[in-house]
Amino acid sequence: MSLAGLLLGLSFSGLASAHFAAWHKGMYCLNGTIRGEDDPDTNAIVNPLFNLTKSDWWFHAYNGCNELPPAEGDFLELPANGNFTVELAVNRAFTTLSYGGVRVAAFGDGENYTNGLGGVDCITELNIHTQNESMAAGTAFAISYQSDMSAVTPENLVVFTTLYHTPWKRLATYQVPNLPACPENGCICAWGWVPNGCGEPNMYMQGYRCKVVGKTGSAALAPAAPATWCEGAPGSCTKGARQMIFWHQLDGNNIDVSGSDSHGDPKSPAYNSVLGFAEGAQTDIFMNDGTASATSVAPGRPTASGTPGVQNGAWSLWRCPWYAPWCLLFFLGGLVVSLVEDF
Numbered sequence: 341m342s343l344a345g346l347l348l349g350l351s352f353s354g355l356a357s358a359h360f361a362a363w364h365k366g367m368y369c370l371n372g373t374i375r376g377e378d379d380p381d382t383n384a385i386v387n388p389l390f391n392l393t394k395s396d397w398w399f400h401a402y403n404g405c406n407e408l409p410p411a412e413g414d415f416l417e418l419p420a421n422g423n424f425t426v427e428l429a430v431n432r433a434f435t436t437l438s439y440g441g442v443r444v445a446a447f448g449d450g451e452n453y454t455n456g457l458g459g460v461d462c463i464t465e466l467n468i469h470t471q472n473e474s475m476a477a478g479t480a481f482a483i484s485y486q487s488d489m490s491a492v493t494p495e496n497l498v499v500f501t502t503l504y505h506t507p508w509k510r511l512a513t514y515q516v517p518n519l520p521a522c523p524e525n526g527c528i529c530a531w532g533w534v535p536n537g538c539g540e541p542n543m544y545m546q547g548y549r550c551k552v553v554g555k556t557g558s559a560a561l562a563p564a565a566p567a568t569w570c571e572g573a574p575g576s577c578t579k580g581a582r583q584m585i586f587w588h589q590l591d592g593n594n595i596d597v598s599g600s601d602s603h604g605d606p607k608s609p610a611y612n613s614v615l616g617f618a619e620g621a622q623t624d625i626f627m628n629d630g631t632a633s634a635t636s637v638a639p640g641r642p643t644a645s646g647t648p649g650v651q652n653g654a655w656s657l658w659r660c661p662w663y664a665p666w667c668l669l670f671f672l673g674g675l676v677v678s679l680v681e682d683f
């Protein structure tokens with residue numbers, strides 16, 4: 341084995357004890373926990389949250405991830421009524437965000453498991469906290485219409501999409517409801533997962549800068565209430581906008597369960613039907629129509645001329661056909677403005 345191979349091998353040993361995160365360039369803690377350093381092997385964000393005070397678990401604060409936003413202009417983009425994809429992996433090394441993506445595979449630990457993965461006992465090859473795909477508890481994304489992490493509260497952080505039977509494979513695509521546009525500096529989003537058994541009864545909470553793109557909705561989100569256990573009893577589910585699941589911490593919990601679920605296992609709250617979360621886009625989270633203004637928001641980074649991403653009404657720059665003279669004028673105008681600004 342070459343020295344490089346040995347070093348690579350060493351740097352990847354110990355990863356087996358890792359857990360999962362939803363990787364995307366819009367995430368907090370993308371580069372690890374040392375400000376100004378980029379660690380392609382970081383797994384700082386994947387560690388689960390258990391028995392911590394709220395000041396430690398909230399957005400993974402205990403290792404400083406809540407204070408390490410993504411680079412300026414990097415957002416998790418949420419196409420209204422569309423979908424978005426993240427990479428569920430145990431380490432950034434096994435995503436397209438490190439090493440030019442050469443270590444990616446079907447699963448988030450760099451393996452393909454071509455002979456299959458899972459059975460009736462808890463999986464031990466990777467820390468995926470399930471017996472098989474059908475038992476995987478489900479994950480979710482929530483959104484807060486606040487640009488400043490410090491203004492996010494459990495009540496304004498609304499679960500807007502779930503993906504049943506995850507984490508499983510690396511690529512995970514989530515559906516987006518008819519979300520309204522974010523403030524000019526974007527929204528704050530969070531990824532959540534509460535595994536069902538197969539290990540410590542912990543939870544995951546990970547932050548992002550996000551923004552809604554495309555043709556956005558005209559109804560604002562309602563304040564979120566805690567979800568309640570309602571397996572087999574839909575009438576007792578919390579209806580409407582719901583909070584993320586905050587469970588098994590020293591404080592700040594919003595759910596407690598006891599007894600057994602329908603499988604005979606200890607009840608474990610999850611982003612699935614046991615708490616009444618429908619699969620996919622959550623469509624029951626809105627206030628009345630007209631409580632937000634519909635707009636068109638361009639995907640991608642803001643243009644060089646500083647044109648904000650949001651344009652009101654039907655006209656929007658990103659639909660500008662390159663051959664149209666008015667668009668060319670606009671582009672040249674933007675160029676002049678940005679040149680002038682540089683002086």
Ligand SMILES: *[C@@H]1O[C@H](CO)[C@@H](O)[C@H](O)[C@H]1NC(C)=O
Nearest residue numbers: 390391392393541588589590
């Ligand atoms: C949780 O933390 C408290 C305080 O640090 C400790 O006394 C208790 O044993 C912990 N519980 C578990 C299950 O780890």
Ligand SMILES: *[C@@H]1O[C@H](CO)[C@@H](O)[C@H](O)[C@H]1NC(C)=O
Nearest residue numbers: 371376377378408409410411
């Ligand atoms: C993370 O590292 C990349 C590559 O070195 C850099 O471009 C980016 O700005 C860094 N992000 C943050 C938030 O520091």
Ligand SMILES: *[C@@H]1O[C@H](CO)[C@@H](O)[C@H](O)[C@H]1NC(C)=O
Nearest residue numbers: 419422423424512513514515
């Ligand atoms: C996501 O959206 C794309 C583009 O609209 C579409 O082609 C694809 O089928 C969608 N995927 C899922 C899983 O919904």
Ligand SMILES: *[C@@H]1O[C@H](CO)[C@@H](O)[C@H](O)[C@H]1NC(C)=O
Nearest residue numbers: 443444445446450451452453
């Ligand atoms: C996983 O499959 C991909 C695509 O076939 C391949 O490029 C990669 O080398 C495989 N990885 C492993 C660890 O087998």
Ligand SMILES: *[C@@H]1O[C@H](CO)[C@@H](O)[C@H](O)[C@H]1NC(C)=O
Nearest residue numbers: 458459460461471472474475
């Ligand atoms: C998945 O695991 C559960 C729990 O052990 C088991 O009841 C079920 O039969 C398994 N499904 C498959 C397809 O292995």
